[in-house]
Amino acid sequence: xxxxxxxxxxxxxxxxxxHLPCNHSTISGTDxxxxxxxxxxxxxxYVIHGLTSNVNNRMASLxxxxxxxxxxxxxxxxxxxxxxxxxxxxxxxxxxNYKLTFGKGTLLTVNP
Amino acid sequence: xxGITQSPRYKITETGRQVxxxxxxxxxxxxxxxxxxxxxxxxxxxxxxxxxxxxxxxEVPDGYVVxxxxxxxxxxxxxxxxRSQTSVYFCASSDGTAGPYEQYFGPGTRLTVT
Numbered sequence: 001x002x003x004x005x006x007x008x009x010x011x012x013x014x015x016x017x018x019h020l021p022c023n024h025s026t027i028s029g030t031d032x033x034x035x036x037x038x039x040x041x042x043x044x045x046y047v048i049h050g051l052t053s054n055v056n057n058r059m060a061s062l063x064x065x066x067x068x069x070x071x072x073x074x075x076x077x078x079x080x081x082x083x084x085x086x087x088x089x090x091x092x093x094x095x096x097n098y099k100l101t102f103g104k105g106t107l108l109t110v111n112p
Numbered sequence: 113x114x115g116i117t118q119s120p121r122y123k124i125t126e127t128g129r130q131v132x133x134x135x136x137x138x139x140x141x142x143x144x145x146x147x148x149x150x151x152x153x154x155x156x157x158x159x160x161x162x163x164x165x166x167x168x169x170x171e172v173p174d175g176y177v178v179x180x181x182x183x184x185x186x187x188x189x190x191x192x193x194x195r196s197q198t199s200v201y202f203c204a205s206s207d208g209t210a211g212p213y214e215q216y217f218g219p220g221t222r223l224t225v226t
Contacts, residue, residue, distance in 0.1 A: 041220075044204075
């Protein structure tokens with residue numbers, strides 16, 4: 001599996017935007033970029049995914065570099081409920097690739 | 113309510129005992145997964161299932177048994193629990209595996225083996 005690199009932790013203030021980076025220099029052309037987050041004492045939760053173009057949904061935006069070697073998850077206005085571990089995961093589009101490989105992720109702290 | 117549920121949420125058992133963790137989903141997703149989460153290791157895949165009666169090993173299957181007689185249920189059995197199996201166990205389901213399909217996770221079962 002192609003590897004991702006994320007900062008161990010980041011801090012933000014409430015109601016400010018947060019940019020969570022992810023490097024994936026060995027990404028293949030058929031790898032999707034997925035983001036999940038895990039709130040304290042809960043299971044992981046899907047946030048967003050993309051392939052080449054930037055993506056928006058109700059939770060976040062995903063900005064993908066033109067060479068696809070990095071991406072950024074953007075939370076437009078952080079709330080206290082966004083405090084979680086955020087995982088950037090590459091998932092190949094091949095039908096036999098069933099596995100999500102979770103790294104250590106980025107622990108986001110949101111200050112009131 | 114629709115979704116994915118796990119039971120029990122907390123379990124304490126003794127070394128050598130058999131214990132079964134239950135997972136139930138109401139979406140009729142074809143794929144189901146069992147992960148364990150330990151400090152320092154992140155989430156690791158134990159077993160997965162592509163459909164009823166089809167199961168396969170993940171990264172860390174030793175000491176675990178699964179079955180899937182119905183699409184909506186995917187129980188995980190520890191045949192003879194060991195202290196190293198103390199962990200938080202997450203079940204997940206997905207409508208597919210190719211590319212963009214996301215996985216939906218249950219709330220987890222915290223298992224302690226004494």
